[in-house]
Structure formats: C-alpha cells, structure tokens
Amino acid sequence: MNAVWHRFLKSFYRKEPISSFVLTMGAVDVALGGLGSYSSLLLLGMGTMAGAIALRWWQIQRAERDTPQDSIPEYYLAPGATSGPLPRLNPSKHRR
Numbered sequence: 001m002n003a004v005w006h007r008f009l010k011s012f013y014r015k016e017p018i019s020s021f022v023l024t025m026g027a028v029d030v031a032l033g034g035l036g037s038y039s040s041l042l043l044l045g046m047g048t049m050a051g052a053i054a055l056r057w058w059q060i061q062r063a064e065r066d067t068p069q070d071s072i073p074e075y076y077l078a079p080g081a082t083s084g085p086l087p088r089l090n091p092s093k094h095r096r
Contacts, residue, residue, distance in 0.1 A: 016056055023052035 013020045029045025032038070 016059065019052050019056040019059065022055065023049055026050075026052055 026045045026048030029041055029048060031045075033040070033042030033045055
C-alpha cells in the first residue's frame with residue numbers, strides 16, 4: 001500500500017507542484033491546529049487547503065478550455081514523398 005501511495009503522491013507533485021505544496025502546507029496546519037487545540041491554526045489550514053483545491057480545479061478548467069478539441073495532426077513529410085523501402089541490412093563479419 002505504501003508503494004501505491006508513494007507513486008500517487010509523486011505523480012501528483014510532478015503535475016502541479018505549486019498547488020500540491022500549498023495543499024500540503026494547509027494539511028500540516030490542520031494537523032497542528034487539531035492536535036494542539038489551536039482553532040485559528042485549524043481554520044487557517046482548512047482555508048489554505050480549500051484555496052489549493054480551488055486553484056487546482058481552476059487550472060484544470062483553464063487547461064481544458066485552452067486545448068483545441070479538433071486538432072489536425074502535423075506530418076514532417078508529405079504522404080507521397082517517401083521512396084521505396086530500404087534494403088535489408090545483413091550482419092557482416094567483424095573486421096579487426
């Protein structure tokens with residue numbers, strides 16, 4: 001289970017490092033505020049986590065809106081520009 005959790009966190013941090021950091025910072029504030037009975041730190045952490053989740057949602061929405069849905073593939077060569085197949089390469093004896 002730890003390997004799966006580690007792989008999930010690693011991929012999440014690589015995709016969005018800023019929102020992941022803010023989310024982690026908020027989670028630490030929530031943990032410290034909850035365990036230490038500091039309600040202001042708990043509320044600050046919850047607000048920070050909500051802001052990080054909202055930031056991530058906004059980035060996903062913006063990325064979906066900006067990507068074209070109907071893209072035409074680009075080719076480096078024209079379809080008729082290729083010549084016949086290349087000859088087969090036979091392994092030759094090693095020369096020393």
